[in-house]
Amino acid sequence: xxxxxxxxxxxxxxxxxxxxxxxxxxxxxxxxxxxxxxxxxxxxxxxxxxxxxxxxxxxxxxxxxxxxxxxxx
Numbered sequence: 001x002x003x004x005x006x007x008x009x010x011x012x013x014x015x016x017x018x019x020x021x022x023x024x025x026x027x028x029x030x031x032x033x034x035x036x037x038x039x040x041x042x043x044x045x046x047x048x049x050x051x052x053x054x055x056x057x058x059x060x061x062x063x064x065x066x067x068x069x070x071x072x073x
Contacts, residue, residue: 020048
């Protein structure tokens with residue numbers, strides 16, 4: 001069961017990264033002002049990195065063994 005949760009989280013993690021790349025592409029490609037594009041992309045990447053890192057740290061700090069052992073299977 002832990003392996004399933006780990007696999008699902010890994011898939012979700014990579015989906016987040018793919019969506020972030022999609023957003024970065026559109027920020028760089030479709031912004032009229034180049035300076036604004038670079039600033040907004042930089043801001044997005046900093047915030048995205050902080051949120052993704054904190055999300056991963058919170059997931060790995062969950063006591064999954066205790067949570068899953070209390071479920072009736």
